Structures are given as structure tokens and as C-alpha cells.
Amino acid sequence: SKLGEDWIFLVLLGITMALVSWSMDYASAKSLQGSGIPEMKTILRGVVLKEYLTLKAFVAKVVGLTAGLGSGMPVGKEGPFVHIASICAAVLSKFMSFFSGVYQSPYGYTDILTVGCAVGVGCCFGTPLGGVLFSIEVTSTYFAVRNYWRGYFAATFSAFIFRVLSVFNKDAVTITALFRTNFRMDFPFDLQELPAFAIIGISCGFLGAFFVYLNRQVVLFMRRPNILTRFLTKHRLVFPAVVTLVVTTLTFPPGFGQFMAGELMPRECINSLFDNFTWTKIWGSPLPPGLGRSAVWFHPDVSIFVILILFLIMKFWMSAVSTTMPIPSGAFMPVFVLGAAFGRLVGEIMATLFPHGILFDGILYRIIPGGYAVIGAAALTGAVTHTVSTAVICFELTGQISHILPMMVAVILANMVAQGLQPSLYDSIIQFKK
């Protein structure tokens, strides 16, 4: 096989990349850690964070993010992209102010940063609409409607270029969604499945709140003064190195990784979780053609349920810990993957409970576990970030809007539960940094 011949090499590469990433960061400015969304929220409220939106920060963040993503850790790129796009917007507006006085007013500056945030999320996933809405929800309290139009404009063109580039690059034949799904459209789901969707929503609310709690506990532990943390503060490279070592060792595909689909990159992971097969039906029989990378989820001796549950538990704490590392890292993508896995688990359980599908009007409609995975992904990211526009991001990412109502119900339920239990991940980070 391609992967896994050289365990030592992979671990070393992972550690090296994480360290390069972290040191790039540290050398330039300590404030570049993490996603950047909490800082942007603070700046848009009127707090001046010096040197946060400079060209130097831009270079450091881009290099740091590239290295961080290359390390294979469960970290995302959407938060750092918000920061990077805001820096671009700020620097560009400073440059433009030589030509036009419009760019010098403080109101104009806030407008430009708001639009920058919108573009950041939009071009990261190629989801202009969801990107604008998500960035409004996470960064603003009061929003000037004129910026909605501007954000939409900028995000559409960035998403457009992002998708056109992949066409020119021959990655895609035409402009389509990033994680395109192919669920049937004539009867996407039955009303009798709604309780299952509601359960996904409520469970994701609890899981999301627990994720924020776990993330905060790790940060608080690292700050508590004792022998261990004093040692870690002195030798700043040790914490990321140890985390990387543990995570890469556990996900090593020929080792424990074979029980948690460790071979899959985040993008493959999402594509396979959203696929159109019913895994519990396939497992045990010869794998059908066209399964593609989803085949990694199948282990000859271990049930699909065990693998999904192991994946969920392992990735859950890995994501919560990894996002506390002092590297540029977003939590959106890891949480999205977790949500998709949880939704898939519920979908596969439903497919086992109703093996012949659900009877309606004399026709048996098969359960689509992939649809549950999409709903789970939207609900869990919604719960962690306290936003509802993750549903829009999901429609744009999958290119299908057929599950709109159950998804919105699930996202709203997840938000109700999570907002009652914990602050959003970004507000939780703002609270420490104060």
C-alpha cells in the first residue's frame, strides 16, 4: 500500500511540520494562534489589537497555516482564513487610501473588515452565501445591511475564482459543490423519520456543548501553575510535539488507525460519510464497485458501528485538544467531520432498525444514512459555533437542498440545547483572552 510503509517518517514529518508552524507563529506574534475569529469579533466591537492586521502577520499566518494543515492534525482552515482575508482587506484599504478619502473614515474601515471576514469563510469552502451569513453570525452583534450586499459580492467572486481554478486544474469538470451528494430528490425523506432528525439535533447540542467544555478545560489546565505546566511553559515545543506524537501514532493507518478510518484525509472522510451507500447492508458481503475511498471504513472483523463509535470518541478529544495548540487552527472542519460521523451513525442505526425502508403510500422508501450525516454535520457545527447558517454552508457544500426542513429543525434544536449549556467556542476563547 501507498501509506504506512514508514511509520517513523510519517510521525517525524508530522512533528516537524507542526513545529515549523508553531515556531513561525511564535517568532512573529503570539496573537496569531488559533482561529482568529474571536479576535476579529473583538476588533469589530471596537477594540484595537495592535499588529493584528499587518502584512507581517499575513505572511506568518499563511506559512503557519499551511504547515499546520500539512501536519495532518485535526485542525481546520476556515478561522485562519477569516483572519487572512481580513488582513488582506485592511492592507488593501490602507493602500487604496492613497487614492480615495473614502478608505480613511473609521466607518469605512469597519465595513471593509466585515466584508473581509465574509470573504474568508466564503472562499475557504466555495460557499459564498453561507460564508457571508456565518461570518455575520460569529463576528457581529449589529449588522449594517449595506455590508450584506458587499459581502455577498466579494464572496461570490472569490468562490467563483476558487471553483474556476479547480476546473482549470482539471480537478473538476465544471463548477460544482465541494462535497457533492447524490441523494434521491423525488422523496428525500419521510415525515416519519423526523423524530430521528430531532434526536440528531438534540444530541448534537449536548455534544457541541461538551466539545466547548473540553476545549476550555484543556486550556485552563495548561494555565494552572503546577510542575507540569511550568515545565511546558519553559519548553514551549513540548506540548505541540507530544500532542502531535500521540495523535499521529493513534491514527497511524496500519496500527490502531485501521479501526477508525485513520487513512482518510478530512476531505475524503466527509465525502465518504456523505456517500449514497448503506454501509450496514454492505458490510460482510463483497464490497460493491464505486465505493471508492469509503472502503476504508470497512474492516473484515469489526462492525461498522464499532468503527464509527471509535472514530467519534478518538476524533472528539483529538480535535478538542488539537485546537488548543499554539498554531493557526480552526475548529470548524474537525467539528464538521465529527458531526457527519455522528449523523452517519444514527443513519446506520435507523437503516438497521428499518432494513426495508419506511412504508408510505404503498411504496417502501429506503433510509439514506448519507442524508443523516449531512444533517449531523450542520447540527454539530451549529451547536459549537452557536450559528444557524451552518445549514446554508451544508447546502452549498453538498449542492443539495432537499433536506432543508429537517436540517433546519436539527440545527435549531442543537442551538437551543448548546446555547443553554455553554458559550460558543469563540466566546469561550474571548473569555480566557480577556
Place this chain on the structure above:
Amino acid sequence: SKLGEDWIFLVLLGITMALVSWSMDYASAKSLQGSGIPEMKTILRGVVLKEYLTLKAFVAKVVGLTAGLGSGMPVGKEGPFVHIASICAAVLSKFMSFFSGVYQSPYGYTDILTVGCAVGVGCCFGTPLGGVLFSIEVTSTYFAVRNYWRGYFAATFSAFIFRVLSVFNKDAVTITALFRTNFRMDFPFDLQELPAFAIIGISCGFLGAFFVYLNRQVVLFMRRPNILTRFLTKHRLVFPAVVTLVVTTLTFPPGFGQFMAGELMPRECINSLFDNFTWTKIWGSPLPPGLGRSAVWFHPDVSIFVILILFLIMKFWMSAVSTTMPIPSGAFMPVFVLGAAFGRLVGEIMATLFPHGILFDGILYRIIPGGYAVIGAAALTGAVTHTVSTAVICFELTGQISHILPMMVAVILANMVAQGLQPSLYDSIIQFKK
């Protein structure tokens, strides 16, 4: 045939309904004419319009709207629905204030009205997301992000009930989109088609500005004091009666209506314009099965192009004039139909220019005129209302998001042109009423 046996009956019915509608209105309060969105925008800016949000206004508007829609005139229901939902919200909050003090604060009142507007659009089309965004764009200048969540919540449940009712009513087998389309998803469009989408956007910008201009000219003409208008002001029933008579006579299906698909109700009209056939290829040969109501667009002696152009021209002035009548009437749906027809026209022209489709990577991809119709509908409504969220409403109405990028480009171009030429329809109405 079912329709058209009794010309006199149809005209009389139309006139009677329009008159009932108008007189209901006039008897209760003059301010209930038109869509209500301009008034809501004024109220949300802090102007107090007395007796605009009372139970009496609610009853009058509901009866007036029902009669107005029943008259068969090209008027929509989304604007009045915004007003009706806002009245519900206002009355409900007055009722709730007996139990909780929260409802007495002026801030809370504005919040409740904002959410009411969102629900109005959302439940009108079963499009919660687009409804919330559209109502934000047309009614607010600064928007409190907390209301986004609330609007989303309320609109989802209203859309949910709206769609579930149609399932219980056996109109639909499960919860699906209102105007569901079935375009191919693997290759929805080719990049080489983008110039055509851009042309739709720019043309719709001009058409939208012209619509607003025409609408204003009719109102200004009616206000100019001369013998005719003095007569019309004295005999207030004459203007709506004459308009209804002319419109119903012209659209009478066995008469001139056969050249402009006069037989189709607005809903059938949209469904047929969004269908998956290429009409120019079908015309002249025996009609294929499964064409359904789209067959009305085919006339044995007249080309599809002539029928589409006649439809456009006739419906254009009819819609612009009808929306000035003193009855509760929205302009969204008529403009949506016009945009769909214009998009279809461009799509059919493209299908004639490239009869074998567009070559890409060795495969010929057929042009889908229905996709052009969806884009035209979004672009023209966007141009008339100066909003970009009409694209979202389109995704939700059709249940397909595959044309997202060309649609957003078209909507943005339409907005750029229209915003440069004319105020939005709602702002134009606010300007007279001042």
C-alpha cells in the same frame, strides 16, 4: 375544455372579486393598499403609523388579499403576508404583555416586528431561509444579529407547518420544494454558458429598473389633476374595474390569451417555465407525454419565441399597472413570473444557437433552458427589490442549488444595473407616500 366556456362569467367574477377586495380595503383603512413592505420599513425606522397593526387591519387585509388573488390579476401575496404576519406579531405581543414585562419594552417591540416580517415571507413560499434574508434586506438598515436566529426559528416552523399541511392534504407525498426542478446535477452548466447568464443578469437589471419606472409613472399619472383623474378620484371603483376588464379580456384563453399562455395560473406558469424540456426542439413535432401544463405554451401556428415575447410584453405592463390598484397586492410573484419567462426566452435562444449542446471534454452537454428561467426569475426579482437574497428564495423554491454561482453572478449584475438607475420598488412607493 374546463376553462373559457363562459367569457362573461369570468370577467364578471374577476371584476366582482377585485371590487370586493378594494371595497373591503377602503371601508377599513386606506393604508392597507399595496404590499405593506414600504410601510413596515417605515415603521421599523421608528415612524408610528396609527392603526396599521391592529386586528381590524388584519381581518380587512386577509379578506382583501384573498379576493384580490381570486380575481386572477397578476398580483402577489408575499408583501401582504409580511404585513399580516407583522400584525399577528404585534397583536400577539400585546396579548403576551399581560403575562410578561419583556413585551412592553420598545426594543422588544421592534424585534418582534422584525421577526414577524421574516415569518411573513418565509411561510408565504415555504422558504424559511430566503424569507428571513429577504425581509432583512427590504425592511432593515441595521440589523440586530440576535433577530436572525429568532426569525430563522419562527420562519422554519411556519414553513414546516405550511409544507406538512400540504402533505396531510395529499397535495404532496412528502416535504419538498414548492416549484421543484429536476435539472441534471452531474454537469449543471458549462463555463462557456456564463456570458449568457451574465447577459440575463444585466438585461434583468434594465428590465427591473424599467418596471419600477413604469409603476411610478402610472401612480404619478393617477395623481396629476386633470379631467380624467378627477373623474377617477370621484368614482373610485372605475380604475380597478377598467384595469381588471382590460387584463381579463386580454388574457382570456380562447381569445388573445392563446398567444400568451393565458390559461396558466401563476403557479402553473412557473412550474412550466422551470420544466426540463427544450421547447424549441419539441415545437412542430407531436408533443411528448409528461409535458403536462407546459403544453399550453405551444400553439400550432405560432413560434414559441413569439409566444414568450408576447407573454413578456403583455404581462410586463399588466403587472406594473395591477400593482398600483388600490387593493392588497404584492409585486414579487408577478415579477418572478416575468423573470422566469425572460430567462426561458434566453435559454431557448441559446438552445437554438447550440442545437447539439456545448462540447466539453469530448462530451456534448445539452443546454437546459429551465435553468436559465430560474436564473432570470432570481435576477429580475433581485433587480426590482434591490436584494440579493432572491437567489436563496430560488434555491429553496426549486429545491436545487446546482446553479448557485451563475445565479449569484446574475443577481449581482442585475442589482448593480438596477441600483444605478432607479430606487427599489419599495423605496419608490415610500417616496410617493411621504
